[in-house]
Every structure is written in structure tokens, then in C-alpha cells.
Amino acid sequence: MQLSRFSIGTGDRFGLEGEAQIAAFKELRAHGGEADIVWNKSNREHVIIGSSPADQAAAAAAAIQRTGWDGRWFVDADHITLKTVDWFIPHCNFFTIDVAEAIGKKASAEARAAYLERAKFLLEEGAAPVPVTQVDIETVADKFLASVQEAGTTYRYIAAKKPNDSFVVELSMDETDAPQTPAQVAAILVAVAAENIPLATFAPRFPGKFLKGIDYVGDVAEFLSAFEAETRIVLWASEKLGLPKGLKLSVHTGSDKFKLYKGIHEILVRLGAGVHLKTAGTTWLEEIVGLAEAGGDGLTLAKRVYAAAYARIDELVAPYANVVEIDRARLPRPEDVAAWDSATFVHALRHEPGSSTMQSDMRQLMHVGFKVAAEMGKEYTDALLEYRESVARNVQRNLYARHLLPLILG
Ligand SMILES: [Zn+2]
Structure with missing residues (x-):
């Protein structure tokens, strides 16, 4: 099963x-x-919120039914491993296999030798869209081969429990210490093809920082050059390595990366390629923006969530330490925020491209602060229903105007 050209x-x-x-x-x-909708939720998020993959699938199906939406949609077991996948299997048709734990582990000498033999054609001039050296192939053999084998094992474990061709597979290598080079991506995909994983998307780690809820931090030209080279590589891999047609890159922590969307769009149009972009956590932030914008009790609740998150920053940041950078000295103090009016709160939290009022430290803290709202339970979800118009308007506008429009329509 494959994805459409664009999936979000x-x-x-x-x-x-x-x-x-x-x-x-x-x-x-x-x-x-047009884009496929992919409702993704990781094991970590389910555990923090106290939800299950069955809840996630039921919420998605109910929304589809109520709206009569006839586009394609998926439920993603996001960042799963062999250890966490079981409870997702009956409810999901998209599996993001995360092999970060196996990166750097050694494959057997036999597997290593077989891989080096298989990959050596890459050394011939013009074999791949970018030049690949012996060092690249050996780096992949030493650093990534074991993790690709682990992905193969995980894929076969899932496939044994699902009907043929009933789910999409993504391989994610984004949560690692250093970006892969385009040449390494080409050599990694040779290993993926050898494992016979019918990959729909591949998430490398790109150059620069992808932090939760804020814009890209890094050299945009450097990112776009890697993105373009790696897009050429996935197109080549589906043509030359026997990987599925339509294989595309996946950009994780992809919300709010406003500096990148125009360049990504242009590359995709030029190459006739697609992309998968994950924007997961931003919707929760728009709930808080919507509550604050509604004023009254909604604003009070938004301030309470912030005050509690401020008090519990260490605990909330810990699971996301690699993907947030919060300067605590720049966080507004809850006693000051208590005096803010609705517009001040909304402007501090809302992220419009180029916004001069958005406070990125506060926004990142709120991004990881959903545990606080989860603990409020019914009080929080009742407020979302009470202030439905304001919340829904913000969720829709954020997703369409700030993400889908620049990325897909340009
Ligand atoms: Zn990710």
C-alpha cells in the first residue's frame, strides 16, 4: 500500500x-x-495522555463519518519499535518504524560482507544520483546496517499479523545524533531493498535543527540542497533498487518550518516528487490559542495550563530534550501572564510566519505541556467543546493557511 503524492x-x-x-x-x-490525512500518534504520546491506538482510530473514523470526507486517510503508529508495536497493530494502517536504538550497533560479519558486495555497484560513476564512495558504504555498513535489519524484522512481524498490502511503512532515522549525507541515504536504501521492506516513506535526519513548534533553525540553502539530493535518491531507489513506486521523503517535526516550505514546494514541482510532512503537535497548541482567543474561562484555562507547565518544566521537557531548546530566562512568569488579556496571550503563543510577537520559549514549553491538559481530563475536553468555534477555527487555519497552502499549492 502506498501514499498519494502529498500526505500530512x-x-x-x-x-x-x-x-x-x-x-x-x-x-x-x-x-x-489534494493530500492524504495521516493521524499519527506515538507510543510516548499515548502513554503521556492515557489514550490508546483504539481511541485514536475511533476518533479518526468518527470524524470521517461525520464529515463524509471521501479522501484517503490513515492512522499512524508513530515511532514504533518491536517492543511497542503490539497494541497498534489491529488499529493502524501506517507504521513508522523507528530504528534509532539500533543505529550504531554492529551487524554480523556475514551480513556486513553480503551488504558490501551488494552495494559496491554504487561506486561506479553515475550509478546513483550523487557520487558514493567506499567510505560511505562502509559507514553505512558499520552504523546503519543493523538498524535496517531491525526494521526488516519489525516489518515482517507486523506483516505476519495484517492482511497483505493493507498498510503503509515508513522508516525513520531522524532521531539520531548527526544528519545522514545524501550518499549515505543512497547506500541505506540499498540495505532497505535487500530486506524487502516495501517502503512508502523514508525519514532521514536533515541538516539543521527541527524544534517543536518553531521555525527551522539552520542554513536554509544547506537544507534544500540535502532535500533535493535525497528526493532524487528516493526517486532513483524506486526505479533502480526495486523499492515501491511513489517512495518519498518524510519530514518529521515538520510543523512551523515556514522558511522551508516554498523551497520544498519548488523542488517537488521541479522533480515531480512527493513528500510526507508530520505536523502533529501543532494542533494541540491551536487548541490553547483557541481557548485563549475565546476569552473568559477559556483564557483562564489556557493560563492555568501555562502556569502548571512552567512549574513542571523539567518533567515535561525530559521526554523531548532533543527537540526543544527553551531559554528559561526568557519564559514569561506565570504571575505576569495572569494579567495578560486575550490578545496578548494569543499573540505570544500563535505562530504566524515572521511573527514578531510570538514567544518561542513559551511556545515550545506549551508544545510539550499537553500532559498538564491531559491530567485536567474532562475539564479540559469540556472546555474544547464549549469553545468549539474558536478552537476549530484556529486548528483549521493553522493547518490550511500556514502548512497545506505553502507546501502543496505554493
Ligand atoms: Zn520523528
Whole structure:
């Protein structure tokens, strides 16, 4: 099973925003664009929130039914491993296999030798879209081969429990210490083909920083050059390595990367390629923006979530230490925030491209602060229902105007 040219990861932490998210995809369609909806949620998020993959699948199906949406949609077991995949298997049709733990482990000498033999054609001039050296192949053999074998084992474990061709497979290597080079990506895909994993998307680690809820930090030209080279490589891999047609790159922590969307769009148009973009956590932030914008009790609740997150920063940041960079000295103090009016709070949290009022430290803290709202339980979800219009409007606008539009329509 493969994805369409464009697919968008749309997390929905509390399972109440499906209709507003679908409204964004309807808006995209009304403007001539189309993308698959992929409701993704990781094991970590389920554990923190106290939800299950069954809840996630039921929320998605209910939103589809209520809206009558006839586009393609998926439920993604995000960042799963052999240890965590079981409870996702009956409910998901998209599996993001995360092999970060196996990166750097050694494959057997036999497997290493077989891989080096198989990959040596890459050394011939013009064999791949970028030059590949013996050092590249050996680096992949030493650093990534064991993790690709682990992905193969995980894929076969899932495939044994699902009907043929009933799910999509992504391989993610984004949560690693250093970006892979394009040449390494080419050599990694040779190993993926050898494992016979019918890959739909591949998530490398790109150059630069992809932090939660804020714009790309790094050299945009350097990112775009890697993105273009690696897009050429996945196209080549589906043609030359026997990997599935339509194989594309996946960009994780892809929300709010406003500096990149125009360049990504241009590359995809030029190469006739597609992309998968994960925007999961932003929807939860739009719930808080929507509550604050509604004023009254909604604003009070938004301030309470912030104050509690501020007090519990160490605990909340710990699971996300690699993907947030919060300067604590720049966080507004809860006693000051308590005096803010609705517009001040909204402008501090909302992330419009180029916004001069958005406070990135506060926004990153709130991004990882959903545990606080989860603990409020019904009080929080009741507020989302009470202030539905404001919350839904913000969720839809964020997804369509700030993400789908620049990325897909340009
Ligand atoms: Zn990821």
C-alpha cells in the first residue's frame, strides 16, 4: 500500500479536532490541492495522555463519518519499535518504524560482507544520483546496517499479523545524533531493498535543527540542497533498487518550518516528487490559542495550563530534550501572564510566519505541556467543546493557511 503524492501527519492529542482538520483538507481541495490525512500518534504520546491506538482510530473514523470526507486517510503508529508495536497493530494502517536504538550497533560479519558486495555497484560513476564512495558504504555498513535489519524484522512481524498490502511503512532515522549525507541515504536504501521492506516513506535526519513548534533553525540553502539530493535518491531507489513506486521523503517535526516550505514546494514541482510532512503537535497548541482567543474561562484555562507547565518544566521537557531548546530566562512568569488579556496571550503563543510577537520559549514549553491538559481530563475536553468555534477555527487555519497552502499549492 502506498501514499498519494502529498500526505500530512496530523496529530490530534485529545481526539477532538478531526473535523476541523478535515475542514483544512477540504479547503485545500477547494483550492485545487489534494493530500492524504495521516493521524499519527506515538507510543510516548499515548502513554503521556492515557489514550490508546483504539481511541485514536475511533476518533479518526468518527470524524470521517461525520464529515463524509471521501479522501484517503490513515492512522499512524508513530515511532514504533518491536517492543511497542503490539497494541497498534489491529488499529493502524501506517507504521513508522523507528530504528534509532539500533543505529550504531554492529551487524554480523556475514551480513556486513553480503551488504558490501551488494552495494559496491554504487561506486561506479553515475550509478546513483550523487557520487558514493567506499567510505560511505562502509559507514553505512558499520552504523546503519543493523538498524535496517531491525526494521526488516519489525516489518515482517507486523506483516505476519495484517492482511497483505493493507498498510503503509515508513522508516525513520531522524532521531539520531548527526544528519545522514545524501550518499549515505543512497547506500541505506540499498540495505532497505535487500530486506524487502516495501517502503512508502523514508525519514532521514536533515541538516539543521527541527524544534517543536518553531521555525527551522539552520542554513536554509544547506537544507534544500540535502532535500533535493535525497528526493532524487528516493526517486532513483524506486526505479533502480526495486523499492515501491511513489517512495518519498518524510519530514518529521515538520510543523512551523515556514522558511522551508516554498523551497520544498519548488523542488517537488521541479522533480515531480512527493513528500510526507508530520505536523502533529501543532494542533494541540491551536487548541490553547483557541481557548485563549475565546476569552473568559477559556483564557483562564489556557493560563492555568501555562502556569502548571512552567512549574513542571523539567518533567515535561525530559521526554523531548532533543527537540526543544527553551531559554528559561526568557519564559514569561506565570504571575505576569495572569494579567495578560486575550490578545496578548494569543499573540505570544500563535505562530504566524515572521511573527514578531510570538514567544518561542513559551511556545515550545506549551508544545510539550499537553500532559498538564491531559491530567485536567474532562475539564479540559469540556472546555474544547464549549469553545468549539474558536478552537476549530484556529486548528483549521493553522493547518490550511500556514502548512497545506505553502507546501502543496505554493
Ligand atoms: Zn520523528
